[in-house]
Amino acid sequence: MQYLFVTQPNFQKAFNHLLAARAMDTSAVKQPVTDILNRIKAHGDTALCEYTTKFDRLSITSQQLRITNEEIEQAYQRTSKELLDALNVAASRIKAFHEKQLPPDLHYNDESGFELGYHWRPMDSAGLYVPGGTAAYPSSVLMNAIPAKVAGVKRLAMCVPSPDGHLNPLVLAAAHTVGITEIYRIGGAQAIAALAFGTQTIAPVDYIVGPGNAYVAEAKRQVYGLVGIDSVAGPSEVVVLADCNNDPTHIALDLLAQAEHDKMAQSVFITNDEAFADQVVNAVEQQLQVLSRQEIARASWENHGAVIVVEDWSQAAELINQIAPEHLELMLEDPDILFNEIRHAGTIFVGKWCPEAIGDYVGGPNHVLPTSRTARFSSGLSVFDFMKRTTFLKSNKKGIQTVGPAAVAIANTEGLTAHALSISQRLKSLSK
Amino acid sequence: MQYLFVTQPNFQKAFNHLLAARAMDTSAVKQPVTDILNRIKAHGDTALCEYTTKFDRLSITSQQLRITNEEIEQAYQRTSKELLDALNVAASRIKAFHEKQLPPDLHYNDESGFELGYHWRPMDSAGLYVPGGTAAYPSSVLMNAIPAKVAGVKRLAMCVPSPDGHLNPLVLAAAHTVGITEIYRIGGAQAIAALAFGTQTIAPVDYIVGPGNAYVAEAKRQVYGLVGIDSVAGPSEVVVLADCNNDPTHIALDLLAQAEHDKMAQSVFITNDEAFADQVVNAVEQQLQVLSRQEIARASWENHGAVIVVEDWSQAAELINQIAPEHLELMLEDPDILFNEIRHAGTIFVGKWCPEAIGDYVGGPNHVLPTSRTARFSSGLSVFDFMKRTTFLKSNKKGIQTVGPAAVAIANTEGLTAHALSISQRLKSLSK
Numbered sequence: 001m002q003y004l005f006v007t008q009p010n011f012q013k014a015f016n017h018l019l020a021a022r023a024m025d026t027s028a029v030k031q032p033v034t035d036i037l038n039r040i041k042a043h044g045d046t047a048l049c050e051y052t053t054k055f056d057r058l059s060i061t062s063q064q065l066r067i068t069n070e071e072i073e074q075a076y077q078r079t080s081k082e083l084l085d086a087l088n089v090a091a092s093r094i095k096a097f098h099e100k101q102l103p104p105d106l107h108y109n110d111e112s113g114f115e116l117g118y119h120w121r122p123m124d125s126a127g128l129y130v131p132g133g134t135a136a137y138p139s140s141v142l143m144n145a146i147p148a149k150v151a152g153v154k155r156l157a158m159c160v161p162s163p164d165g166h167l168n169p170l171v172l173a174a175a176h177t178v179g180i181t182e183i184y185r186i187g188g189a190q191a192i193a194a195l196a197f198g199t200q201t202i203a204p205v206d207y208i209v210g211p212g213n214a215y216v217a218e219a220k221r222q223v224y225g226l227v228g229i230d231s232v233a234g235p236s237e238v239v240v241l242a243d244c245n246n247d248p249t250h251i252a253l254d255l256l257a258q259a260e261h262d263k264m265a266q267s268v269f270i271t272n273d274e275a276f277a278d279q280v281v282n283a284v285e286q287q288l289q290v291l292s293r294q295e296i297a298r299a300s301w302e303n304h305g306a307v308i309v310v311e312d313w314s315q316a317a318e319l320i321n322q323i324a325p326e327h328l329e330l331m332l333e334d335p336d337i338l339f340n341e342i343r344h345a346g347t348i349f350v351g352k353w354c355p356e357a358i359g360d361y362v363g364g365p366n367h368v369l370p371t372s373r374t375a376r377f378s379s380g381l382s383v384f385d386f387m388k389r390t391t392f393l394k395s396n397k398k399g400i401q402t403v404g405p406a407a408v409a410i411a412n413t414e415g416l417t418a419h420a421l422s423i424s425q426r427l428k429s430l431s432k
Numbered sequence: 433m434q435y436l437f438v439t440q441p442n443f444q445k446a447f448n449h450l451l452a453a454r455a456m457d458t459s460a461v462k463q464p465v466t467d468i469l470n471r472i473k474a475h476g477d478t479a480l481c482e483y484t485t486k487f488d489r490l491s492i493t494s495q496q497l498r499i500t501n502e503e504i505e506q507a508y509q510r511t512s513k514e515l516l517d518a519l520n521v522a523a524s525r526i527k528a529f530h531e532k533q534l535p536p537d538l539h540y541n542d543e544s545g546f547e548l549g550y551h552w553r554p555m556d557s558a559g560l561y562v563p564g565g566t567a568a569y570p571s572s573v574l575m576n577a578i579p580a581k582v583a584g585v586k587r588l589a590m591c592v593p594s595p596d597g598h599l600n601p602l603v604l605a606a607a608h609t610v611g612i613t614e615i616y617r618i619g620g621a622q623a624i625a626a627l628a629f630g631t632q633t634i635a636p637v638d639y640i641v642g643p644g645n646a647y648v649a650e651a652k653r654q655v656y657g658l659v660g661i662d663s664v665a666g667p668s669e670v671v672v673l674a675d676c677n678n679d680p681t682h683i684a685l686d687l688l689a690q691a692e693h694d695k696m697a698q699s700v701f702i703t704n705d706e707a708f709a710d711q712v713v714n715a716v717e718q719q720l721q722v723l724s725r726q727e728i729a730r731a732s733w734e735n736h737g738a739v740i741v742v743e744d745w746s747q748a749a750e751l752i753n754q755i756a757p758e759h760l761e762l763m764l765e766d767p768d769i770l771f772n773e774i775r776h777a778g779t780i781f782v783g784k785w786c787p788e789a790i791g792d793y794v795g796g797p798n799h800v801l802p803t804s805r806t807a808r809f810s811s812g813l814s815v816f817d818f819m820k821r822t823t824f825l826k827s828n829k830k831g832i833q834t835v836g837p838a839a840v841a842i843a844n845t846e847g848l849t850a851h852a853l854s855i856s857q858r859l860k861s862l863s864k
Contacts, residue, residue, distance in 0.1 A: 086838035228809035253854035354827035357851040361839040365823035377660035391797035395786035407793040409518035419789040422685035
């Protein structure tokens with residue numbers, strides 16, 4: 001963990017180092033991923049089953065790629081009522097929030113003789129990647145699937161690997177909760193390739209969402225353009241900003257909630273009070289002891305954690321805008337001024353009763369958020385991701401007569417004769 | 433040109449071939465682009481000037497990278513009044529359309545004790561790539577810059593190469609029209625690298641837009657993630673659908689307006705009348721003679737052009753949805769039924785008085801559109817591209833007490849102790 005003071009002489013240098021240290025480098029897996037993509041493209045199911053045998057140690061035929069409705073139903077039936085209730089609370093809140101995102105179409109007439117606008121339409125199909133093993137989270141299924149469902153995507157195909165045949169039944173239960181029925185037991189770059197190119201068993205999709213390891217991230221990057229993707233997710237981060245009127249243990253747990261995800265995760269604590277910062281650092285050490293994923297959380301905190309002591313909150317706002325954190329907690333009595341100064345963050349949790357974990361599960365806003373400073377230019381997953389706009393333009397005779405000559409002038413300047421003629425010939429017909 | 437009939441036995445196969453034939457393959461330039469990116473990252477201005485000397489045959493120092501305000505002003509002054517008027521007509525119509533896109537924020541309280549929503553914010557900076565040589569189009573400057581300006585992006589940095597020192601003054605005039613003052617005389621992958629990584633002279637940007645050759649496209653793909661990009665643009669296409677109550681020459685010119693852009697461009701004509709199709713084919717041959725870019729247009733039409741004769745319009749709608757064309761013209765007396773059946777298209781021009789060239793310049797909607805079937809999942813350039821959402825969640829004590837237990841249940845299931853504790857410890861403080 002790094003302990004930084006805004007007042008120290010080399011602060012900006014140390015802070016820049018903090019920003020730069022975690023960028024995900026997938027260059028080592030570039031070629032292997034290209035090879036996997038090419039083999040799936042060429043050999044379809046055959047290659048898909050071979051890779052599943054090789055990487056997941058699961059011998060499988062084409063007929064077994066898809067998880068049966070019975071398996072899904074069974075997983076759902078075996079899930080405790082308490083957990084199903086919790087998933088339903090989460091699903092209904094996520095759905096309510098995302099339904100408010102459905103964007104309005106645009107349609108108007110202007111005074112020059114045009115009728116114009118755009119309409120939003122869902123894409124036909126989307127693929128949802130869910131990691132296997134310990135990172136197979138039912139909450140991710142909800143967060144990725146619900147915006148697609150709300151957008152109106154008709155076909156949702158989910159892939160989740162089952163390493164050594166082990167599949168987290170809660171992932172299937174969560175899928176059942178949101179009505180996903182097309183699920184394949186495949187993972188890694190080969191799953192992304194199957195979704196993008198299609199195989200004999202799996203029809204190709206238009207868009208792929210969901211987190212994954214370096215292979216999955218690189219595969220998504222490589223198929224981007226042929227299909228759409230949500231983002232190339234990097235390691236996760238949180239910035240917690242708090243004054244001393246907070247419980248240090250609460251803050252420590254919020255920092256560790258980020259750290260326990262991944263050794264590459266980053267937790268940053270910002271305060272204006274050095275004594276309070278010390279209390280939080282001590283509380284982190286104490287709370288680390290009780291975590292089931294202590295080793296991961298410790299590695300993250302020790303290698304990537306930071307505590308920054310500022311002189312005032314507007315210094316803090318400036319630092320936060322440079323970090324553009326995926327998650328930001330503002331634990332101040334009066335957070336509004338600072339809240340309005342934040343230009344770049346994936347999501348903001350406001351007040352002492354709103355830890356990030358609420359937003360991870362049941363807040364309503366999406367927990368798939370821009371990582372590694374990409375909140376400078378991108379947003380969390382939403383209904384918008386699963387829809388696209390078609391613009392339209394309708395002209396009557398007056399329209400082309402009013403603005404046609406300007407278009408002809410530009411077209412001629414650009415040396416595009418057919419562009420110019422396509423308008424001027426029509427103008428000629430009209431003047432006859 | 434391929435002449436296809438929906439009724440012919442091998443139609444779907446021939447149609448699929450038509451769809452697949454034009455995908456842009458940048459694999460040949462992958463490694464050279466990686467090398468250029470790495471050198472710019474490591475050596476900044478020095479490498480940038482070296483590449484400019486090498487590729488643009490323009491010997492240049494760091495101090496000369498930026499085009500001076502005097503040069504921009506001069507280019508503007510030298511532009512004819514007629515063309516400036518035309519650019520102003522275009523700019524004001526594009527601005528009016530894009531201003532209507534500014535999306536509303538979301539902010540509400542729910543019955544569980546939460547205040548939540550999102551706000552849209554512009555990104556801080558964007559880079560605008562403009563190709564050099566014959567493809568240096570002033571209209572592209574307007575179409576790329578205006579949405580950024582409307583979104584509220586403070587810094588816009590433009591790059592345009594000047595091969596052999598030649599720079600199209602109209603590009604500078606168009607930039608002046610929309611208030612761009614930061615312009616660099618660089619191009620290719622090296623310009624994309626400079627915008628993404630920054631150099632001594634050029635500050636890095638958050639987002640890069642604009643068309644370019646295979647090097648530019650591959651460079652954008654490689655820096656994607658570090659910065660945002662609009663899209664990896666492929667070759668352009670149009671589908672013109674018309675009944676026989678149209679002038680074959682108008683249709684021919686619309687098809688050729690697409691073809692004259694690029695040998696890889698694709699123009700597809702769909703009709704229900706074979707005799708009329710023949711008339712259009714003849715008109716294309718005639719109009720080809722008068723084009724200044726005849727050679728390019730002919731290569732495009734001969735290699736990628738197609739005429740498809742359908743039995744009825746709903747067959748046509750199905751084909752169009754498979755093509756997901758960048759541009760679609762619907763030249764029917766009553767186009768509404770068909771219009772509503774189109775799920776995937778970048779933009780639609782409706783009626784016989786609305787050729788694509790109107791939309792290329794002065795319609796209002798953006799002419800930067802999803803190419804090569806990507807309209808299945810993506811949209812034309814817009815104000816949305818230059819903004820991002822920050823979601824927020826504020827909980828009072830009631831909020832965490834209402835939904836906290838559900839979150840704790842899911843967190844425990846996922847094995848994330850700190851997540852669970854960050855909520856349960858707060859619930860404990862509240863119950864004291």
